Amino acid sequence: MSPSVQVLAVLRRELDVERAGREVMVTTAPYVAAFVVLAGLAFGPAPSELARTAAGTVWLAVLVAAVTVGHSVAGVEIAEQSWDLLRGLVDPGALFLGKLLAVWAALGLTWLFASALVAVLFDAPPPGSAVWAGVCGTLGLAALTTALGVLVASGARRRGLLAALVLPAGLPALLAGTQLTTPGVPALPWAVMMATYAAVLLTVSWAVFPALLEE
Template sequence: MSGRRAGLQVRRPGTLRTVAVLVRRDARIALGGVDGFASVLPFVAAGVVLAGLVLGPDPAALRTTAPGLVWLLVLTAAVPLARLVAAAERDEDSWDMLRGLVPPGVLLLAKAVVLWGALAVTWSTGTLLAVLLLDGAVTVAGCAAAVLGLVGVAASLTVFGALLAASARGAGLLAALVLPAGLPALLAGTQAGVADEPWPWLALLVAYDLVAGATSWAVFPFLLEE
């Protein structure tokens, strides 16, 4: 296995090149495609506006709930974003070819990078809206928690996205898997932004990234063989 991969790497473009090509292609889908920001960002905006309506008008209540609300919206938005894992390939009908060409680890890396970017944009949009509409606050620790927490979410989401890449069924099931898998990010991401002492929460997020990354890497190849 390792020999085969080493042999392939001599003839093929470098890992970074492959990742860059894949990321560029998927980023275009995220920016312009129906599975990308076109559906997710309006959803997050609607979530923040409706939360202001039902949780208001007490500004203190809005301020308290804002960070957790943003994370909950990001995790919910992650469910449709998981379609990005194979969106470009579905359009071109090239998923089978791609997983034959690119080693699983490289594919996982590329797809997770795209999802991380998409999730980061979603979180930033949600946070910006929460600051504008719900009187929320942005802290350095909160942003660091988003950077760290979304790594683990993106890794798990890539696995779940690949799980559904070849099947039209089970979109609702994805939500049942993604929300629990994102629980550490939801909890620690929310708390790190508001706690006096953010370090333990950031440490929890690093631990989460470590476990989610390693597990995703371990099971991802099995989801690619069809």
């Protein structure tokens, strides 16, 4: 079985499970909606204030949602005792990439949803560079979340550590994402920054992932 086929099999399993239980969707979507509405109440209602805080609201929502999504990487699997069988059937590299693609998809949809909500509720349409931030930023966060999701979940205690680890490490995605989503900010340096962030986190997470799987 070739590695790419195995990656797709892991991704398919993730999608099948999500289709059957809609676990990530029903926890993340209402959460993001509540976050955006409450942010509007906290920062608004003056249109100028809302326009100024729109970009930051999108990325703060994505970053905090990454913590919720992170529990689906391995935390839920361990709680349902399906992690051992999954580890036995799939090579570490394929497991990482399959889970990464699933988390990337979840975070990408989260970003899309948050962006759309903010664009409407804050009346702040994002510039074109926001798409690059959406693609690269969610990829970097997905790599981080996949690695840390496994790292934290494989222990029975201190589940809250996932937030404590993901949030500070997600700072570059928050800043670069916010700048790329703010109209009028020079996009190129931030686009390079976001791509570098994604590339570095992808590489490092990939490298340490097999060690995280060992027990």
